[in-house]
Amino acid sequence: MKTMHDTGHRDPGFDTLQVHGGQTLDCEARSCSVPIYQSASFGFRDAGHAARLFTGQEAGHIYSRMSNPTTDVLEKRVTLLEGGVGSVATASGTAAIFYAIFTIARTGDEFISSKALYGGTIHLFENVFRDMGITVHLVDINDRSEIEARMGKKTRAIFTETIGNPMNTVADLRMLSDVAHAHGIPLIVDSTVTTPYLVRPFEHGADIVVHSLTKFMGGHGLSIGGIVTDAGTFCWDTFSALAGPNPEMDGQSFIERFGDAAYITRLRSAILRDTGACLSPFNAFTFLLGIETLSLRMAKHCGNALKVAQFLDGHPGVAWVNYPGLPNHPDHERAEVYLRNGFGAIIAFGAKGGYEQAKEIIDSVRLFSHVANIGDTKSLIIHPASTTHKLLSEEQQLSSGVSPDMIRLCVGIEDINDILADLEAALGKA
Numbered sequence: 383m384k385t386m387h388d389t390g391h392r393d394p395g396f397d398t399l400q401v402h403g404g405q406t407l408d409c410e411a412r413s414c415s416v417p418i419y420q421s422a423s424f425g426f427r428d429a430g431h432a433a434r435l436f437t438g439q440e441a442g443h444i445y446s447r448m449s450n451p452t453t454d455v456l457e458k459r460v461t462l463l464e465g466g467v468g469s470v471a472t473a474s475g476t477a478a479i480f481y482a483i484f485t486i487a488r489t490g491d492e493f494i495s496s497k498a499l500y501g502g503t504i505h506l507f508e509n510v511f512r513d514m515g516i517t518v519h520l521v522d523i524n525d526r527s528e529i530e531a532r533m534g535k536k537t538r539a540i541f542t543e544t545i546g547n548p549m550n551t552v553a554d555l556r557m558l559s560d561v562a563h564a565h566g567i568p569l570i571v572d573s574t575v576t577t578p579y580l581v582r583p584f585e586h587g588a589d590i591v592v593h594s595l596t597k598f599m600g601g602h603g604l605s606i607g608g609i610v611t612d613a614g615t616f617c618w619d620t621f622s623a624l625a626g627p628n629p630e631m632d633g634q635s636f637i638e639r640f641g642d643a644a645y646i647t648r649l650r651s652a653i654l655r656d657t658g659a660c661l662s663p664f665n666a667f668t669f670l671l672g673i674e675t676l677s678l679r680m681a682k683h684c685g686n687a688l689k690v691a692q693f694l695d696g697h698p699g700v701a702w703v704n705y706p707g708l709p710n711h712p713d714h715e716r717a718e719v720y721l722r723n724g725f726g727a728i729i730a731f732g733a734k735g736g737y738e739q740a741k742e743i744i745d746s747v748r749l750f751s752h753v754a755n756i757g758d759t760k761s762l763i764i765h766p767a768s769t770t771h772k773l774l775s776e777e778q779q780l781s782s783g784v785s786p787d788m789i790r791l792c793v794g795i796e797d798i799n800d801i802l803a804d805l806e807a808a809l810g811k812a
């Protein structure tokens with residue numbers, strides 16, 4: 383059996399990378415699938431080898447809190463799919479977002495973020511970061527003047543989701559990276575709902591990409607995980623955590639020692655090492671398996687979602703439909719610019735009879751699973767105001783676009799006729 387590296391492929395396509403990327407067959411067993419290295423630690427050849435690994439003079443695995451061979455294949459695969467310089471996998475998407483910002487922000491620092499975010503992320507920003515003395519300014523992410531107005535000497539990053547969950551706000555990544563770079567700060571993008579199959583944010587100037595692997599990347603609703611990927615192109619010279627002397631590295635800075643990979647190396651060797659939200663090797667294995675079919679699943683998710691959005695758009699029991707693939711969506715044109723292969727799987731819509739009717743629809747569906755998740759092969763349904771966004775105040779809910787009549791769908795990859803029939807029956811009953 384050959385690996386991708388010995389088949390003569392020079393520049394493999396996306397579908398090849400999602401199956402083979404990052405994997406080299408081990409020389410002994412030559413296991414065709416990526417083995418699960420279920421081991422906390424890895425043996426040193428001798429005392430010199432151990433010392434070189436600990437000082438970073440030689441690459442290799444020490445302890446699975448920092449790195450693990452199974453997780454390493456996942457990190458390399460996502461790096462190839464995104465087109466970056468390196469990645470670090472984490473125990474959850476939430477940990478990935480926390481680490482992406484904490485690698486460069488300190489007490490007293492600030493960052494600017496879209497207000498149209500997953501509720502848990504708003505919670506992280508407004509509670510945990512605030513408690514740590516790191517201030518977030520939530521803005522309308524496509525309003526350049528609002529962003530400029532919030533920019534100050536302590537601003538360390540702009541953060542956005544590619545498509546804001548759940549109102550499907552499509553971020554203008556080129557405008558955001560231009561503004562960020564003009565102020566000497568990076569653009570950090572959560573591409574969970576798009577995956578690299580729909581958009582590769584680095585091609586539009588983003589500097590760091592994060593994913594909740596839990597969703598479409600893994601794709602089957604099996605494991606919780608996240609990943610941070612570094613484009614390797616941002617100049618970190620004004621960020622003391624990366625440009626300042628490091629006593630652990632004989633006074634060298636991360637930039638001096640690791641060059642383009644300074645950010646992602648600090649994330650692993652300082653933040654992940656010292657706070658420990660690492661991904662388990664078994665979960666890395668499930669994500670690798672899921673990623674092998676990423677493009678096939680995403681194409682089906684997007685195709686089905688467009689048909690569901692069109693069906694809901696003309697339905698008498700529906701007050702409004704929000705899907706970026708519909709021409710009436712305020713960001714439809716932007717979606718056509720940024721999204722390469724479809725408009726995603728998330729649809730929000732309003733039940734004409736308000737909250738009471740929304741509850742009835744949710745209780746009436748049979749095929750849709752009523753769960754707090756997105757990005758499963760199965761079709762999913764939820765009422766955001768009373769669940770995922772419940773911890774937010776009414777004002778915060780409205781500012782992130784969550785209204786009492788709103789139902790969120792994540793359209794799965796089942797037969798479209800069965801999906802439509804289930805919705806038709808539930809809407810009819812309600």
Ligand SMILES: Cc1ncc(COP(=O)(O)O)c(C=O)c1O
Pocket residue numbers: 474475476477500502503543547572574575593594595596606607608755756
């Ligand atoms: C867009 C987005 N980012 C991040 C997260 C957090 O990911 P996790 O649940 O893996 O911590 C979620 C979870 O729903 C999400 O929807």
